[in-house]
Amino acid sequence: MSQLLEVSGVSVSFDGFKAINNLTFQIGKAEMRAVIGPNGAGKTTFMDIVTGKTKPDEGTVLWGEKSQSLLSMNESQIAQVGIGRKFQRPTVFEDQSVADNLMLALKKNRSPLAVLFFRPGREDQERIAELAEEIGLSAALDRKAGELSHGQKQWLEIGMLLAQDPKLLLVDEPAAGMTPAEREHTTEILVEAAKTRAVVVVEHDMEFVRRLNCKVTVLHEGSLLAEGSIDHVTSNNEVIEVYLGR
Amino acid sequence: MADLALSFSRRPVAMRHPSVVIFIGALALFTIAVTILAEGFGIGVISNSFVKTLGKTLCLCLVALAMDLVWGYTGILSLGHMAFFGIGGYAIGMWLMYARTETIVVQSLASAPLPPTPQEISDGIATQIFGVVGASEFPPIWAFAHSLPLQLAAVVLVPGLLALIFGWLAFRSRVTGVYLSILTQALTLALSLYLFQNDSGLRGNNGLSGLQNLPGLDDVPQSTVSMWFFWASAIALGTAYLLCTWLVSGKFGSVLRAIRDDETRVRFLGYSVEAYKLFIFTFTAIIAGIAGAIYYPQAGIVNPAELAPIASIYLAVWVAIGGRGRLYGAVIGAALVSLLSTWFTGGQAPNIRLGGYVISWVDWWTVLLGLSFVCVTLFAPRGIGGLFDHLAKLRSPKRRGAPLGPDAGALREKEADQ
Numbered sequence: 001m002s003q004l005l006e007v008s009g010v011s012v013s014f015d016g017f018k019a020i021n022n023l024t025f026q027i028g029k030a031e032m033r034a035v036i037g038p039n040g041a042g043k044t045t046f047m048d049i050v051t052g053k054t055k056p057d058e059g060t061v062l063w064g065e066k067s068q069s070l071l072s073m074n075e076s077q078i079a080q081v082g083i084g085r086k087f088q089r090p091t092v093f094e095d096q097s098v099a100d101n102l103m104l105a106l107k108k109n110r111s112p113l114a115v116l117f118f119r120p121g122r123e124d125q126e127r128i129a130e131l132a133e134e135i136g137l138s139a140a141l142d143r144k145a146g147e148l149s150h151g152q153k154q155w156l157e158i159g160m161l162l163a164q165d166p167k168l169l170l171v172d173e174p175a176a177g178m179t180p181a182e183r184e185h186t187t188e189i190l191v192e193a194a195k196t197r198a199v200v201v202v203e204h205d206m207e208f209v210r211r212l213n214c215k216v217t218v219l220h221e222g223s224l225l226a227e228g229s230i231d232h233v234t235s236n237n238e239v240i241e242v243y244l245g246r
Numbered sequence: 247m248a249d250l251a252l253s254f255s256r257r258p259v260a261m262r263h264p265s266v267v268i269f270i271g272a273l274a275l276f277t278i279a280v281t282i283l284a285e286g287f288g289i290g291v292i293s294n295s296f297v298k299t300l301g302k303t304l305c306l307c308l309v310a311l312a313m314d315l316v317w318g319y320t321g322i323l324s325l326g327h328m329a330f331f332g333i334g335g336y337a338i339g340m341w342l343m344y345a346r347t348e349t350i351v352v353q354s355l356a357s358a359p360l361p362p363t364p365q366e367i368s369d370g371i372a373t374q375i376f377g378v379v380g381a382s383e384f385p386p387i388w389a390f391a392h393s394l395p396l397q398l399a400a401v402v403l404v405p406g407l408l409a410l411i412f413g414w415l416a417f418r419s420r421v422t423g424v425y426l427s428i429l430t431q432a433l434t435l436a437l438s439l440y441l442f443q444n445d446s447g448l449r450g451n452n453g454l455s456g457l458q459n460l461p462g463l464d465d466v467p468q469s470t471v472s473m474w475f476f477w478a479s480a481i482a483l484g485t486a487y488l489l490c491t492w493l494v495s496g497k498f499g500s501v502l503r504a505i506r507d508d509e510t511r512v513r514f515l516g517y518s519v520e521a522y523k524l525f526i527f528t529f530t531a532i533i534a535g536i537a538g539a540i541y542y543p544q545a546g547i548v549n550p551a552e553l554a555p556i557a558s559i560y561l562a563v564w565v566a567i568g569g570r571g572r573l574y575g576a577v578i579g580a581a582l583v584s585l586l587s588t589w590f591t592g593g594q595a596p597n598i599r600l601g602g603y604v605i606s607w608v609d610w611w612t613v614l615l616g617l618s619f620v621c622v623t624l625f626a627p628r629g630i631g632g633l634f635d636h637l638a639k640l641r642s643p644k645r646r647g648a649p650l651g652p653d654a655g656a657l658r659e660k661e662a663d664q
Contacts, residue, residue, distance in 0.1 A: 079516030091511045093504045112525045116498045
């Protein structure tokens with residue numbers, strides 16, 4: 001099975017501290033993966049490397065069927081090949097309406113001239129209505145994103161991620177600050193998305209990970225500690241020691 | 247679906263932006279009123295020099311509009327846009343000075359027994375223009391000064407190219423925030439210092455003068471010429487206002503404001519932040535150049551002091567006082583502060599006698615301006631434009647002082663209520 005993303009032998013250190021140490025990671029085209037690990041395990045740095053925010057000291061990051069190297073691209077080029085990212089803290093454009101936020105994310109030509117002459121068509125508006133419906137913000141389309149509650153901002157960001165229509169979704173703690181019902185809805189959306197694309201979820205909450213019902217990668221001190229089903233990794237002694245046992 | 251349609255730009259621009267209609271209407275009324283009251287075509291109640299002051303003020307409003315686009319909307323605090331303004335002035339000034347001197351030289355040589363050769367005419371012009379800096383030959387930079395179309399092209403191209411190259415270098419290296427401000431300031435300082443040199447080819451600290459005299463139009467009185475330039479200023483400001491509104495109202499404006507508040511996030515959405523910044527930096531530099539080209543023929547003189555960093559800082563102050571992130575705010579700020587400045591520094595404001603000390607406004611005006619800038623920043627970050635929100639009863643939710651995004655240029659809570 002060909003892989004969508006192949007990270008191999010990647011290391012990065014900040015001022016001598018090895019944040020990622022010889023990490024290897026692969027994910028297929030339509031696959032869900034949960035990444036867990038204690039604080040400082042390198043989960044966020046891993047996402048930074050894939051999305052181009054941090055350049056690794058060594059190793060390769062290959063993308064897609066043509067095995068393009070992501071290391072020579074900048075953040076916006078990486079986003080354009082189809083990698084979407086949701087941050088831990090909800091980051092939406094607070095001064096702009098929910099509709100504008102979704103419109104910004106909608107998969108379209110991103111070059112300045114194309115954007116300058118862009119006027120939303122009927123199908124764009126329908127797509128945005130559809131997304132708003134899915135994330136429960138239909139009534140809030142005209143409101144400024146800054147007015148939304150923390151949970152609603154999380155939803156909006158998930159909506160923006162879906163609007164980008166990426167091939168790979170990197171999701172950092174999607175369920176933080178959500179009610180149990182909202183968590184369930186998030187799980188549904190992510191599971192649904194993983195049918196057609198790759199989804200990587202970084203999460204602390206083991207219950208949430210269990211509900212995702214997918215392969216789990218455990219990181220520790222920047223390297224891979226264990227990989228497998230949730231039951232497999234939770235019964236691994238090393239994992240229990242460094243993470244779950246605490 | 248009904249309320250959905252409202253969220254998008256299907257309605258005409260005028261309906262979505264009532265401020266545009268009001269602005270253009272006010273500008274038109276103002277122009278007509280000045281035309282009626284001025285000497286040139288009207289009853290002559292207001293003096294010629296005041297018409298020029300008003301025309302110049304409109305040009306300053308135009309460059310403030312550019313500043314608002316680059317700072318208020320995109321979050322790039324450029325402290326160098328008045329350099330582009332000055333360059334525009336120099337570009338048009340070269341032609342004005344050349345062509346007018348040419349007429350004078352040709353006239354004076356006409357009485358000579360032999361008809362003058364082109365070389366003699368050219369030398370005559372050069373001696374006239376550069377005698378003041380001890381030179382009598384044309385520097386290469388004057389190669390196109392004989393041609394109005396080429397110098398007009400320079401008004402647009404020189405600021406545009408300079409901004410493009412500078413912006414490309416700066417944005418590509420991801421220089422942001424205060425470092426970018428310092429860089430832009432260094433650019434304008436360097437340019438100003440260069441122009442101060444006599445061998446820069448642009449007459450050193452004398453600058454270019456006599457720009458109020460249009461070549462070949464000696465018979466036209468200044469009262470008429472000043473009205474022409476006043477109209478040109480008004481038309482340029484109106485056109486630019488419409489263009490800027492169009493630019494910031496659609497998705498493009500949405501991207502610009504997103505860059506201002508959180509540029510990292512914009513990158514992760516797949517937008518090339520650098521390309522957008524470069525576009526807006528260059529575009530506004532061109533607007534500034536055009537504004538300068540209409541301003542300096544009304545001022546009559548352009549010299550290197552006009553490019554000094556302080557001018558660009560004033561520009562930022564105008565936009566801040568008017569209210570950044572709204573186009574009419576920039577215009578109001580520039581008009582109000584520059585007219586007040588003219589009034590105070592022109593010696594028209596009455597001095598205040600405090601026992602033994604006399605407050606002379608010519609000296610104290612900068613103190614007053616500085617204080618009002620500090621007060622606006624602290625107590626009314628939305629500036630004068632914020633008053634309109636107050637009138638329109640626009641409110642927005644409490645954010646307990648949190649800014650709207652992590653970037654240095656991001657709007658603060660108090661600015662965002664719109």
